[in-house]
Amino acid sequence: MACTKRQKADLIVTNATVYTVDSVFTVAQSFAVSNGKIVAVGTNNETLSAYSADNILDLTGKFVYPGFIDAHCHFLGYGLNLPKAWLAGAKSWNEVVNRLVEHQNKYPTEWVEGRGWNQNEWEIKEFPTNELLNKAFPNKPVFIVRIDGHAAIANRKALELAGITASTKISGGEIVVKNGTPTGVLIDNAMELIRMHIPTPSKEQKAQALLNAQQNCFAVGLTGVHDAGLHADEVELIDSLQQAGNLKMRINAMLNPTHDNFEKYISKGIYSTERLTVRSIKIYADGALGSRGALLLKPYTDNPKTRGIQVEPTEKLDSVCSLAYKHGYQVCTHCIGDAAVRLMLDIYSKYLPKGNDLRWRIEHSQVVDPADLPRYGEYDVIPSVQTTHATSDMFWAVNRLGDRVKNAYAYQNLLAQNGWLPNGSDFPIEDINPLYGFYAAVARKNLNGEPQEGFQMENSLTREQALRAMTIWAAKACFEEDVKGSIEVGKFADFVVLDQDLINSEISNVPKAQVLQTFISGKNVFTKNQ
Known part of the structure; x- marks a missing residue:
């Protein structure tokens, strides 16, 4: 009997339901990995008859997906942020301050920092004033950031250190004043007046922060991230940790539009390694809806x-786009409000020829006037969305927008x-778990299953669309669809094993799905403790 010699592979995965997320959404049983890349995909029989391996992973019917991005x-x-006080879910300003005191008693620091408060979840849905903070921390500066990252409140000590008074002026931001005194609330660019006085984390602290973030992300099935706004020294640190083999996460680094970043990266063109891509610039057109900065x-x-805040002058936004176009860089602009979206579409249209493949992005694309929707297609502008924002905002967004809420979170449109x-989470604003984003996209409900009928269901995504948005389309959003984002021959063997079928199981079960294993380049980087 003729015997075909089998090729040696490093890993063979068998007896799985493999959602390849290829162009026709093929479902396979098995695949083989060699030198970190996928070399065969098919049935158990097809793979095992062509390849042998010392490492065979029999998944006994479990579900495999491309690594989430x-x-x-x-x-x-x-x-x-991990060591700082986490204030999300607090039901009142009192609770925020109490949590802060408790955290500071356990982990005392020179500056009292925290993040996550959200006045829209309180009975009195108004910005707080800093009297309670002044009383709780008379001698330590306090700076706690709102959930959206576009507003913060500082105590009197911090305001004094920064020299902020009722007459202080700031472009692209607001210092909230009541009865002639700053309340401590700072919106958008005003936050930087305090930030410049907070000690900068050391290189060692940043390195540890990256490794801690990686560990948590692997546990929820993330194998790639687009980090929206980094400085050159931070990108160099990421690169060095990756080259040393400590940081395995694939990272698309969006650069802040600083002189240093232009000198070290942008002016030299695209920088790319197996795990790092640097070809994008992140800019801000406006603030956030929750703090009325959109x-x-x-x-x-x-x-x-x-009408909200334009955080950068039009001339500056335009000049960054001009430089990006000149150096072949992608522009990714934060736009929450419909006026910000229109402003950036106007600027983009000056540079983007029809039929381009430059993939300039509008991050969030949260409120879009119907007249502007077709311009995304006309200039090949990519809406980069975060589906959990819809379910976080839905109960109060109507108060901000009135009838315009129908033009918001319009993902299908x-x-x-x-x-x-592409779909992301904007973490730490939202949870890092990509399955929550999948669920929000499809069910349009929060984790409590509300509202029962779903929120503006005409703009929900199908399950296939939601899975593509966090795999192959997320890879495409940083020009890497040829090397990752699906389980296909020639691509990196980045994949995740789940205990549930995201495509066919009851949608309410999706947020409870467990990530059992995560692999990057065919190497296991996370296994859930049994």
Whole structure:
């Protein structure tokens, strides 16, 4: 009997339901890995008859997906935030301050820092004032950031250190004043007046933060992230940790538009290694809806005196786009409000020729005027969305927007413009778990299953679209769809094993799905403790 000699592979995965997320959404049983890349995909019989391996992973019917990719997050920022007080879910300002005191008693620091408070979840849905902070921390400076990262509150000590008074002026931000005294609330660029006085984390602290962030991300199945806003020294640190083999996460680094970044990276063109891509610039057009910093075409429904904040002058936004275009860099602009989206589409349209493949992105694309939707397709602009924002904001967004809420979180409408869109979480603003984003995209409900009928279901994504948005489309959003984002021959063997079928199981079970194992380049980087 003729016997075909089998090729040696490093790893063979068998007896699985493998969602390859290839162009036709093939479901396979098995695949083989050699030198970190996938060399065969098919049935158990097809793979095992062509390949042998000392390492055979029999998954006994479990479910395999391409490694999940978060297309917009703050990976380093998340790691740096881990030691700080986490204030999300607090039901009142009193609870926020009490949590802060408790955390500071356990982990005393020179500056009292925290993140996650959200006045929209309190009975009195207004910005707090800092009297309670002044009483709790009379001698230590306090700076705690709102959940969206676009507002903060500082105590009197911190305001004094920064020299902030009722008459202090700031472009692209706001110092909230009541009865002639700063309340401590700082919006958008005003936050930087305090930040410049907070000690900068050391290189060692940043390195540890990256490794801590990686560990938590592997545990939820993330094998790649797009870090939205980094400095050159931080990118160099990431590169060195990756080259040393300590940081295995694949990272697409979006650069802040600083002189240093232009000198070290942008002016020299695209920088790319097996795990790091540097070819994007992150800029901000406006603030956030929750802090009324999102720039709207018409005034806020619940505060007709304001339309929000344009955080950078139009000339600066334009000049960054011009430099990016000149050096072949992708532009990724934070736009929450419909006026910010229109502003950036106007600027983008000056540089982007019709039919381009430059993949300039509008991050968030949260409120988009219907007249502007077709312009995404016309100029091949990519809407980069975060589906959990819809379910976090849905109960109060209508207060800010009124009837315009129908133009918000319109993922199906945005998807229709180019036929694809990447999904991320914006963590630490939202949870790092990509399955929550999948669930929010499909069910349009929060983790409590509310609202029962789903939120604006006409813009929910199908399960296939939601899975593509966190795998192959997220890879495409940083020009890496040829090397990752699906389980196909020739691509990196980045994959995740789950105990549930995301495509066919009851949708309410999806957020409870367990990541059992995570692999990068065919190497196991996480196994759930049994």
